Amino acid sequence: MLTPDEVLVVGRIVSVHGVKGWVKVYSHTDPMENIFDYQPWHLLEGGVWKPVKLTGKRRQGKGLVAGFEGYEDRDRAARELVGRDIAVPRSQLPESGDGEYYWRDLIGLRVKLGDGRDLGRVHGLMETGANDVLVVRGDADSLDRQERLLPWTPGEVVSAVDLDAGELRVDWDPDF
Known part of the structure; x- marks a missing residue:
C-alpha cells in the first residue's frame, strides 16, 4: 500500500460505461492517453491506496474508458468506483527537466x-x-x-x- 506522499493523482473515474463493468476515465495527463502509460493504477478505498489491474483500456469518442479485474459487473462493482481518484506511484514519473515542474x-x-x-x-x-x-x-x-x-x-x-x-x-x- 502506498502513502499519500508516494502517489500522484493522474485522473478520476467519472461514470460507468457499457454493460461489462467498464468505466469512463478523466485524465489529468497531457495528452490524456498518457494515463495508460502508468501502471499499476491505485484507487483510494477506505483511506488506503490499493492497486488495480486493468483488463482493457481505450479512447472512446472524446474520452477514455477502462476495465478492471474484479469489476466486471456494471450494476454493482463498477458503480462503486465512480468518483474515485486514480493515482500512480510518484516514482514512475520521469524526472522533470530543467525549468519544468509538476x-x-x-x-x-x-x-x-x-x-x-x-x-x-x-x-x-x-x-x-x-x-x-x-x-x-x-x-x-x-x-x-x-x-x-x-x-x-x-x-x-x-x-x-x-x-x-x-x-x-x-x-x-x-x-x-
Whole structure:
C-alpha cells in the first residue's frame, strides 16, 4: 500500500460505461492517453491506496474508458468506483527537466516578491488557453489575505522557483 506522499493523482473515474463493468476515465495527463502509460493504477478505498489491474483500456469518442479485474459487473462493482481518484506511484514519473515542474511540486510553495514581501501560498493551478495560472492565497504570514491569480510565465512573472526552500519568486504588482 502506498502513502499519500508516494502517489500522484493522474485522473478520476467519472461514470460507468457499457454493460461489462467498464468505466469512463478523466485524465489529468497531457495528452490524456498518457494515463495508460502508468501502471499499476491505485484507487483510494477506505483511506488506503490499493492497486488495480486493468483488463482493457481505450479512447472512446472524446474520452477514455477502462476495465478492471474484479469489476466486471456494471450494476454493482463498477458503480462503486465512480468518483474515485486514480493515482500512480510518484516514482514512475520521469524526472522533470530543467525549468519544468509538476503542478503538485508547486502547490504549497510560498510566493514572494523580489523585495521579499510575501503574497501567500500556491493553493492550486488552472489551465487556460494562453498559459497556466497560479492560484495564490494570502494567509496570516503574507502581505494580506487576498487571493491572486498569477500567470505561470517563467522568465516574465515567475522569476525563480526554489523547491528546496519551498519558495517561488515573482515580479508582480501586489495591488493588481
